[in-house]
Amino acid sequence: MTQHAFPIADLLPEILRSLADHPRLVLEAPPGAGKTTQVPLALLDAPWRGNRRIVMLEPRRVAARAAAGFMAKQLGEAVGETVGYRIRFENRVSGKTRIEVVTEGILTRMLQDDPMLEDVAAILFDEFHERHLAGDLGLALALDVQAGLREDLRIVAMSATLDGEKLAQCLDAPRLSSAGRSFPVKVGHFPARRDEAIEHQVKRAVQHALTEHPGDVLVFLPGQREIGRVHALLADAIDPSSIEILALHGELPVEQQSRVLQPSQDGRRRVVLATNVAESSVTLPGVRVVIDSGLAREPRYDPNSGFSRLDVVNIAQASADQRAGRAGRIAEGWAYRLWPESQRLEPQRRPEIAQVELASLVLELAAWGSDSLRFVDAPPTGALSAARDLLRRLGALDDGLAITALGRKMLAIGTHPRLAAMLLSTRDDAETALACDLAALLEARDPIRAMPGGGRSDALAVRWQALAAFRNGRAPAEASRSSLQAIDAAAAQWRRRLRCDAKPAQSAPAHLLGDLLAHAFPDRIAHRHASDLRRYQLANGRMAQLFDDSALIGEPWLVACELRHEARGDAKLLRAAPVDDARLRRDFPKRFSDRDEVRWDDAKRALVAERVQRFDGIVLDARATGKVDTTQAAQALTDAVRTLGIDALPWRESLVQWRARVRCLRAWMPDLGLPDLSDAALLDTLDAWLKPAFSGKTRLDALGEDELGEALKSDFDWALRQRIDALSPTRIIVPSGMERRIDYAWDDAIDAPIPPVLAVKLQELFGLADTPRVADGRIPVTLHLLSPGGQPLQVTQDLRSFWERTYPEVRKEMKGRYPKHPWPDDPWSATATHRAKPRGT
Known part of the structure; x- marks a missing residue:
C-alpha cells in the first residue's frame, strides 16, 4: 500500500513544516488515518534528522511488532534494516536501523542510560491517549532532556481519542488534526438476559452477527481468562470448516499474533477474540462487525497486596467509540455493545498516574535526579509520599530521598521495587530460584481455589508447595493447574533474567519463604502480641489480626504479603509466612534498637520514661526507668498533642x-x-x-x-x-460612643468563615446609616440588634434597609414594653444612647 492511500498523507507536509519550526507537536488522527506507520517514514526525509534515529514509543508489544513490520514491508525490506523494534526480551535492530519502535520500559531505560540521546532526532509517543504511567514518565523525561540538553530534539504526541487542546497547552505545542478513513458504523446495544454471564451473552451476539452480517467479527474482552471461556463456548457452537476462531492478546507467541493480523488464507470467516490490544495501532483485515463487552483490564492500586494489579473496569466512551470504529475500516459495519444503552461511560480514560501505586515512578525520578518534571497530570502528593516511605524501607532511597546503590540495582532489574528488593536479597543461587518462585506467585492470581463450604488457607507456603507439587506432576485438587502452569513459566522467565542456573527446589522450610518475603514487605513484618496469639503489630506501627482458623496462629514473627485494611479495628492478615528471628536480626540489624524513650501515657495523663526495645515500629519490650529526661520531653509532649488533638x-x-x-x-x-x-x-x-x-x-x-x-x-x-x-478589629466604637465586641468564627462543617457578629442594643445605633464592615471594607458585619433588655430583635447585614422597612414595626411593638427607652419616629436623626431616657421625659 502506498503512502498516498492513507488519509494522513495530505497532512504530512504540514507535519514536516511544523516540526521544522517548532520542536514539539500534538497530532490527532482517528483510527485508520495511518499516523502510526506513515509519520515515522515521512520524518526520514526531514533535514533536521541528519543521520539520527526516529524512536517511536508504542505501548503494546503486538502493536510494536506490527507497526515495524508494516513499515519495513512498505520499504521493501526486512524488519531490522531501516525499520526495527525493541521490546522486552526481543531485539530486531541493527546498525542500519533509522526507525526504532520501542515499548514503554525500553524508552525509559534509553533516557536514563543516555539522557543526551545524541543519536536520536525525534521521539514519537503513539496512542498517548492510553495514558500509561510509563508513557507519561517517558514524555516528562523527554521534555526535561529537550529543555536542558537537547533543544533540537523533536517530540510528537500522537493519538486518536486524545483531548488534543489540553495536551497542546500543556506542551506549548502546535496541534494538527488529520481526517480518518472509515465507513459508517451502525451502533446497537445487545441486551443481556436475566442473570446471564458475559461469555454467554458474547456467544449469542457472535452467532447473531455471523447470521445477520457479512465479514469477520472482532470481539473485545477484558483478558485471557474471558477469551478462553468464550473460545470454549464458540468452539462447541460454530462449524470450524467455515469459521475460524482466533485469539489476540499480548502473551501469544509471535507467530500466532502475526497470523491474526494477516488476511485469512483459506477464505474462512474469522471471529477474533481480543483484549484492548486490538483497540488501536493494529489493523485486522476483513472485520465488519465489532462486539464490545465494554470491559478492559487496567492497573489499579490494590492496598491488600501493596502492588498495582489489573482489575476489570468499564471502558471510557472514547475507547468505546474507537472500538466501534474498527468495524468501519473496509466498508460499512456494525457494532454491538453489551451494556445497557442507559449506562453512561466516563468521557476519557483516566491516567494511570492518578490511580496506581507510584514506587516505580519515584525510583525512576530519584535516578533521574529531579522530580520537578512537566507531567501532563501531576502525580498525587499522597501517593508520592507513600512511595517514598516504602522506598526508604526497601533501602532504595536514603533519608535525603537520594537513590542508593541498592536502589540503582533494583532499577536495573526492571520490576516493581518490592520484588526487586527481594530478588537482590538472596545469599546463593538456591535462594534466588526460590525468590523467583515467590515473585511469580506474588504477581499472579491466587492458584488455590476456595474449598466447598470453606475458605482458603492464609499460608503462602501452601501456594509454593502446590507449585512444587505441580512440577512433579501431582498438583493438589484445590489448586488451578492452569494458574500453576503460568506461575511456573513466569518463575522460569525470572530465573533466565537473573541468570540463575539453579533448579527450583522440591522443598523449603516455611521460614525461608518468609525470610525472603521480608525484603519485599519490610513494612508488613509483624510480631505476635504478648497476650493474644491472633494479634500482631506491624513494622509500620499498626495492628493486624489472623482469622480464627488461620494456619499461622502462634508464630512469633510473620510477614504479610496480603493485608486487608479495615475501616475500623485491626487489619486482616490474608496471606503471610513465618519469619526466622535470627535471619531478621542479621538481614535488618539497623531496624532493631534499644534506647531510652519518653512517651505520653494517656491513661495516666502524664509522660513516662522507658527503656524500649524495638524492631522498626514494633515494641518488643518496654521497662520503666523512672525520671523523665527533659531533652526528650518536648518531643513526647508534642506527640501527645498530635494524638490528643489541638x-x-x-x-x-x-x-x-x-x-x-x-x-x-x-x-x-x-x-x-x-x-x-x-x-x-x-x-x-x-x-x-x-x-x-x-x-x-x-x-x-x-x-x-x-x-x-x-x-x-x-x-x-x-x-x-x-x-x-x-x-479584623475585636471591638468597634458605635454611635453611642461605647466600644462593643465583634465576634469571629469559622464553620468547620463547610470549611468557610462565618460573617463576624456585632451584638448591640438598637438604641446605640441611632443615626448610623450603613452596616459596619471589616477586612478593608470587603465583609459586612452581621448585626444582632438587641432590645433594652438584651433580647434579639433583628439579625441583619443591611442596617439601612432595617431602618426603612423593619424599624417602624419594631418601634410599635417595643415602645409599650420599654417605655423608659427612646423609640423615635426618625432613627436617622435621633441621638444614639446606651442609657434609658432621663426621668420626667
Whole structure:
C-alpha cells in the first residue's frame, strides 16, 4: 500500500513544516488515518534528522511488532534494516536501523542510560491517549532532556481519542488534526438476559452477527481468562470448516499474533477474540462487525497486596467509540455493545498516574535526579509520599530521598521495587530460584481455589508447595493447574533474567519463604502480641489480626504479603509466612534498637520514661526507668498533642478569637498570604511551632496560655500582627460612643468563615446609616440588634434597609414594653444612647 492511500498523507507536509519550526507537536488522527506507520517514514526525509534515529514509543508489544513490520514491508525490506523494534526480551535492530519502535520500559531505560540521546532526532509517543504511567514518565523525561540538553530534539504526541487542546497547552505545542478513513458504523446495544454471564451473552451476539452480517467479527474482552471461556463456548457452537476462531492478546507467541493480523488464507470467516490490544495501532483485515463487552483490564492500586494489579473496569466512551470504529475500516459495519444503552461511560480514560501505586515512578525520578518534571497530570502528593516511605524501607532511597546503590540495582532489574528488593536479597543461587518462585506467585492470581463450604488457607507456603507439587506432576485438587502452569513459566522467565542456573527446589522450610518475603514487605513484618496469639503489630506501627482458623496462629514473627485494611479495628492478615528471628536480626540489624524513650501515657495523663526495645515500629519490650529526661520531653509532649488533638492545649477565649480572625482574613483576603491555622495544618506543623514552647517542660499542663499564644503567633512579625488588628478589629466604637465586641468564627462543617457578629442594643445605633464592615471594607458585619433588655430583635447585614422597612414595626411593638427607652419616629436623626431616657421625659 502506498503512502498516498492513507488519509494522513495530505497532512504530512504540514507535519514536516511544523516540526521544522517548532520542536514539539500534538497530532490527532482517528483510527485508520495511518499516523502510526506513515509519520515515522515521512520524518526520514526531514533535514533536521541528519543521520539520527526516529524512536517511536508504542505501548503494546503486538502493536510494536506490527507497526515495524508494516513499515519495513512498505520499504521493501526486512524488519531490522531501516525499520526495527525493541521490546522486552526481543531485539530486531541493527546498525542500519533509522526507525526504532520501542515499548514503554525500553524508552525509559534509553533516557536514563543516555539522557543526551545524541543519536536520536525525534521521539514519537503513539496512542498517548492510553495514558500509561510509563508513557507519561517517558514524555516528562523527554521534555526535561529537550529543555536542558537537547533543544533540537523533536517530540510528537500522537493519538486518536486524545483531548488534543489540553495536551497542546500543556506542551506549548502546535496541534494538527488529520481526517480518518472509515465507513459508517451502525451502533446497537445487545441486551443481556436475566442473570446471564458475559461469555454467554458474547456467544449469542457472535452467532447473531455471523447470521445477520457479512465479514469477520472482532470481539473485545477484558483478558485471557474471558477469551478462553468464550473460545470454549464458540468452539462447541460454530462449524470450524467455515469459521475460524482466533485469539489476540499480548502473551501469544509471535507467530500466532502475526497470523491474526494477516488476511485469512483459506477464505474462512474469522471471529477474533481480543483484549484492548486490538483497540488501536493494529489493523485486522476483513472485520465488519465489532462486539464490545465494554470491559478492559487496567492497573489499579490494590492496598491488600501493596502492588498495582489489573482489575476489570468499564471502558471510557472514547475507547468505546474507537472500538466501534474498527468495524468501519473496509466498508460499512456494525457494532454491538453489551451494556445497557442507559449506562453512561466516563468521557476519557483516566491516567494511570492518578490511580496506581507510584514506587516505580519515584525510583525512576530519584535516578533521574529531579522530580520537578512537566507531567501532563501531576502525580498525587499522597501517593508520592507513600512511595517514598516504602522506598526508604526497601533501602532504595536514603533519608535525603537520594537513590542508593541498592536502589540503582533494583532499577536495573526492571520490576516493581518490592520484588526487586527481594530478588537482590538472596545469599546463593538456591535462594534466588526460590525468590523467583515467590515473585511469580506474588504477581499472579491466587492458584488455590476456595474449598466447598470453606475458605482458603492464609499460608503462602501452601501456594509454593502446590507449585512444587505441580512440577512433579501431582498438583493438589484445590489448586488451578492452569494458574500453576503460568506461575511456573513466569518463575522460569525470572530465573533466565537473573541468570540463575539453579533448579527450583522440591522443598523449603516455611521460614525461608518468609525470610525472603521480608525484603519485599519490610513494612508488613509483624510480631505476635504478648497476650493474644491472633494479634500482631506491624513494622509500620499498626495492628493486624489472623482469622480464627488461620494456619499461622502462634508464630512469633510473620510477614504479610496480603493485608486487608479495615475501616475500623485491626487489619486482616490474608496471606503471610513465618519469619526466622535470627535471619531478621542479621538481614535488618539497623531496624532493631534499644534506647531510652519518653512517651505520653494517656491513661495516666502524664509522660513516662522507658527503656524500649524495638524492631522498626514494633515494641518488643518496654521497662520503666523512672525520671523523665527533659531533652526528650518536648518531643513526647508534642506527640501527645498530635494524638490528643489541638483541643488538648490551653486555649483562652482571646486566643480562640485571634485564631478565628486570622483564618477568616486568610479566606477573605488571600492576597495577605496568611498562614493556615486550621486544625489539620497546626497538627501537621506541631514540631515547628509548638515543640519549642515545651522546652524544659515535663507536663502537658505546664504550658501556659500566654506561652501558647506566643507559640501560635511565632510566624507573625509585629507589622503583620498590627495589620491583622486593623483589618479584623475585636471591638468597634458605635454611635453611642461605647466600644462593643465583634465576634469571629469559622464553620468547620463547610470549611468557610462565618460573617463576624456585632451584638448591640438598637438604641446605640441611632443615626448610623450603613452596616459596619471589616477586612478593608470587603465583609459586612452581621448585626444582632438587641432590645433594652438584651433580647434579639433583628439579625441583619443591611442596617439601612432595617431602618426603612423593619424599624417602624419594631418601634410599635417595643415602645409599650420599654417605655423608659427612646423609640423615635426618625432613627436617622435621633441621638444614639446606651442609657434609658432621663426621668420626667
